[in-house]
Amino acid sequence: MIGIIEYGAGNIRSVSNALNRLSVQHFISNEHRKLNKADKLIFPGVGEARSAMDALTRVGLTDWLKEVSVPFLGICLGMQLLFDRTTERSTNCLGLLTGTNERFNSKQSVLKVPHMGWNQVQHEGNYSLFAGIATGEHFYFVHSYYAPLVSATIGTTEYGVRFTSALQQKNYYGVQFHPEKSGRIGLQLLKNFVELC
Template sequence: MIAVVRYNAGNVFSVECALNRLGVEFVLTADEKTLRSADKVIFPGVGEAAAAMHHLRSTGLDRVLCNLTNPVLGICIGQQLMCRHSEEGDVDCLGIFDADVRRLVSTEHNFKIPHTGWDTVTVTAPDGPVPEMLDGQYFYYVHSYVVPVNSDTAAITDYCGPWSAAMHRDNFYAVQFHPEKSGAAGTCLLSHFLNL
């Protein structure tokens, strides 16, 4: 059984649609016992980091998520909330990854912020959430904050400089892009995670 974390961040419907397309049974839940017993956990989200962390702490989900031993996939703000701290709202996060989230800053080429649309990934750790067969493939992004490249980086995208497109540590996996909105490449990535 697949558990999708229910909290106050958006984009859950898109994840549900992607899982339905894959024919996967899932439950949308904030229940600790269900999350702990699930085969896999998906931690999605579109939202603001400080508000999301406030909700996670007020419900105890912060403690539950940090202590999960089953495979967990964070998506977009899910990846950012798994880090130590975010500049968005100047908030301490879950601390699963020993990295801080920074605002994406446009360089001399006047890149548009937020970073919205399709961009490629370069796989740097084949045991991460992005399988090597997807190296160089395009994924869909909508975000204004990024995780700098660090020891847990599993894939990189270069937009206003390089940053973590994907991360991995132990049973925790995360991606900055939206696999549920990334066509065939996103479907392949979700299938890869569900088959770990």
């Protein structure tokens, strides 16, 4: 049973719809007592980092999130919040990974921000998250801040800079793109998380 973490800052419905398509049983909750019963957790996130951290504090999930022992998948902002901090309103995040998320720079280049649309994810090595997914496949991205390259990085994407688009540290997985909105390939990645991670 997959638990989807609801804290008012995620596109919960899309993730739930995608799991329905895969016929994967799941529930949505913001209570850690209930979420503790899940075999795996998905942590979606859309929007702004400070509000998301505030919302997590309000529902009392901040400390709990740092001590999850089951496979955990952070999506988009849900991945970025795993880092120390973000320059988005100078927000301290969960601190499971060392590094700071920064904003794409639209001033020094011709970059449009947000980075919006389908971009390629490069990955090397034998990661279960990418089983059956070729390197260079396209996934759907929507974000204005990006995560740095770190030792946990397992997938990268180029947009003005090369940034972390997928990561894994122990049981914590994260993807910057939206697998729930990335068509057939995105569904494959979610299936991999459910079945292989």
